Amino acid sequence: MNQPTPRSTLPDDLQRHHGFARVFAPGKLTFGFIAPLEGYPDSPGPTMVEHERMARRVDQAGFSSIWLRDVPFYDPGFGDVGQQFDPMVYAAFLAAVTRTIAIGTAGIVLPLRDPLIVAKQVASVDQLLGGRFVLGLASGDRPAEYPAFGSDFENRAARFREAFAIVQRTLGSPWPRFASQYYGTMDGHLDLVPKPAAVRVPQVVVGFAGQSLEWIATQADGIISYMADPARTADMVKQWQALGNPEVFRPYGYGTFFDLCQDPDAPLQPGRVLRAGRNALIELWARQQEQGVAHVALNLKPLSRPAEAVIDEMAEYILPHFPSHTPLT
Template identity: 50%
Template structure:
């Protein structure tokens, strides 16, 4: 985990103890009636989010469209899209939520992530998951039951290649590094921020000791308290990873509308939202990532209201 002397601004913009930031999950549009977004004006939406002071844009990794799941995400390859967003933004942190690591070769992931880190001048967070669509695993000829172990070992490979020069290492599932090869570029800030997305089949003890941040879907107060306590108990040197959550989000046009949940969708007016977010900040949540797919309003409208009312209220409180 980063300590207070080495934390890069790109990471601190999203994850800082005692502060709660808000990010957006791509695609940056509302498409409640379709599994496919239009990607219309997505570069303008990214700039609008940056100007509104959102902390981050999170890019999803969905290799295939599964009709049973009903959401193709932004459709574009996450690393290609991250490179595109790097060119149309200047300050906002870019990250992945998350690369389905067991389906990918970790040497290639390390190279891709380090490339985006370089192109963004270090404003990249590598979010890694095991995915939520088991049907994709046979297409890659990967054993679904081996996903948790592949995830752990692949993270070790990424750390080894990004943080060491001419490393020597042997792996069970991937390659052997004999000390004759070195991967470049190295991380801008000396270390690539790695974030777990979902449980990824891992015990909390492992997450507490091996990632810099963890974003899950758990957003209820009692469960948050339990998670943060478990992370603190298991952390090395008393420095647990930052915790945040993601949610499907529908900002009610009525600012006085109460909190409502429809399965995995939060519908809420801005006044109740501010109160809820401040409460979660006080519990220790450091980041909330919003997915606008189910929004009944345009993404532009939601981003504008959040930037005018919600984000300033969080900064001022």
């Protein structure tokens, strides 16, 4: 299919960001995975037995990203513990076993963490990754966690906005200054070490974090939303693209539960899980690429087949249609 003419471009610092530019470019769609890289449809948690080998496999196959979730505790009401390991610790581990794939968070629950510690962790991880880190930030959707941290669930949206700005200022400015309502104060007498490897660490919002789409479009470098109905994707992307500076490309992506049917001709099945054979998926994603979707992050929890077989099939038949990008050097 003919690609649409991009109406905007990435800022130069993000075109050269090894992580962000591998995942996002105007007019193109890429694929990544939400960790863990295994299916566990009948369990709240994965085995993590082959996690290092699978990370190497998706990296070598040419996928664009691995996204790490922030689930500090097991909440039976939520029923999923993600990759179990703390996302910042696990990102540092993945820095040692991968080479080109972007590592991102989807997303750090910012109101439950001190933003200065988040900035320190981000700078450290980005150094270890050589500039491949993409910081995805969320407000959290599990009320049971907030009392454990002594945090107010009701004001999480306001605290998210303030913490978002603190992380941005601390990572991007030498000797930062700020005064905050919910956190601390810096008067320019302290400086963050180390600095990130990249000139700027991109910050994307995961979900909506209690914010308006207008706020996200003007403050963040992009959004990773959640897909509920593919028929509504075009309208959501159009609404997103109408906001913010039209000359600056701010990507729209989504995360979704995913299952690849063994029959390559199986049609799309309705429901919370994106489930189909590869031919229907190629058609869907080609259409969404034309609509302006820049990235799809696949959550493998519902898989009915071994993850390795699914990843290999995607690498052979789907990835050639939607290759990852090569950042500028």
